[in-house]
Amino acid sequence: MAENKRITPLNFEIDEVGLSVLGWEISNFQARLVKEDYGPRQVFYRVAASAQVHFHANDWQVRYDATNLSESDYLPSIVWQLRSRSRGALMSYQEVILPLKKRELRVPKMVSASMELWQGKGKGDPEDLYVWIGGVDWEEIDGWHSRPSFNWRDMPCEVVDYTTLRGVTMDVKEHSALVRDGKRLEVSVRAIHSLGSAEDLFAAYKDSEEFYGDSDARLDQYGDFVAQAPDVFVDVFDATGFLLDQRETSNYRWVTVGNGGAVPKRNPSFIQVVSFDLQDFSGDPARVVIRIQDAVT
Structure with missing residues (x-):
């Protein structure tokens, strides 16, 4: 007691x-x-x-x-x-x-x-x-609990956006890579997915494997359709540039455009947390890259 x-x-x-x-x-x-x-x-x-x-x-x-x-x-x-x-x-x-x-x-x-x-x-x-x-x-949160701690160490972390499609983009509001208690690396991203025009979203739909029609098809020829949010990867490197580990976020984030090109009136919010055990790495982590790219379904 x-x-x-x-x-x-x-x-x-x-x-x-x-x-x-x-x-x-x-x-x-x-x-x-x-x-x-x-x-x-x-x-x-x-x-x-x-x-x-x-x-x-x-x-x-x-x-x-x-x-x-x-x-x-x-x-x-x-x-x-x-x-x-x-x-x-x-x-x-x-x-x-x-x-x-x-x-x-x-x-x-x-x-x-x-x-x-x-x-x-x-x-x-x-x-x-x-x-x-x-x-x-x-949300894509790795695990159920993150233990509160006063012993955090910042690790250099950058966001690189390789997307070319403008249908669904990521506006990253907050990102961090933190080592907790000298044992775990936790990488967090908080973002808003900005939505483009109906034509932008239709272009993203036509670029995906969900589209089976004519590449010259027009928006007004379709009813409801979906466009996928970008893929998110977390790459962890050591000081030499060696890739120690990589995590891909499960991408089940879809935007439905209604009949006649009706784009949702509110942008979706997103939180991602991925974690790594430092002892699993084949070297000492030195930096993290959060990589955003067009969805590959």
């Missing part, structure tokens, strides 16, 4: 606008910091949260839950992050709860979630910490 267990409320920030366009309403949100003190060198912290989630299907007017194969039964993801007012993000973006199905949210639902433990006496100031929570159309 802990010699001293202390529970302190934490401040939080809810992206209400970002959640509302996805149909989500979060109420009665509470976050708390749990400190368990087992002795001078055995102090552990954990963040827990409780909330009521309510889904308003009529507010989810622009939907990006469809792939080229089927429409998903799952609702958009709710994600969170522990942040420090003095140091910024202390973990990668993670899902608050596993994705929920539409039929599970016919009535408001109470949910609770916890972040992983972290250790370190004096590294859990409730006046400095807060929880950010929001929603996203598309």
Whole structure:
């Protein structure tokens, strides 16, 4: 048993606008910091949260839950992050709860979630910490948990955009490559997918393997069609330029254009997190390149 267990409320920030366009309403949100003190060198912290989630299907007017194969039964993801007012993000973006199905949210639902433990006496100031929570159309998050940590090391990271098609492009708002506790490399990307004109999207559709018609076909000859978002690769290099590892994001991100060239009126949001164990590399990682290119289906 802990010699001293202390529970302190934490401040939080809810992206209400970002959640509302996805149909989500979060109420009665509470976050708390749990400190368990087992002795001078055995102090552990954990963040827990409780909330009521309510889904308003009529507010989810622009939907990006469809792939080229089927429409998903799952609702958009709710994600969170522990942040420090003095140091910024202390973990990668993670899902608050596993994705929920539409039929599970016919009535408001109470949910609770916890972040992983972290250790370190004096590294859990409730006046400095807060929880950010929001929603996203598309997420590709590697793993369920990213352990909060005050021991991060930045690694040089750049974004290279090789795309030529203008139908669906990526406007990267935030990117980082961070080594956590000297053991794991976590690479994060937060982006908005900007949509071009109906003609731009139709050109992207004709460039894909989903198109089986005449290359000279006109937009007005087609009803609904889909265009795929760009592919995203994460390349990790050592100081000599040797490629230590590469991760390709699963690309099930599709934009449906309606009959008559009706382009969705809202751009889809996207969060990606990929992680690597440093011990798996055949050398010391020195830089990361996030590579964006036209989708190859």
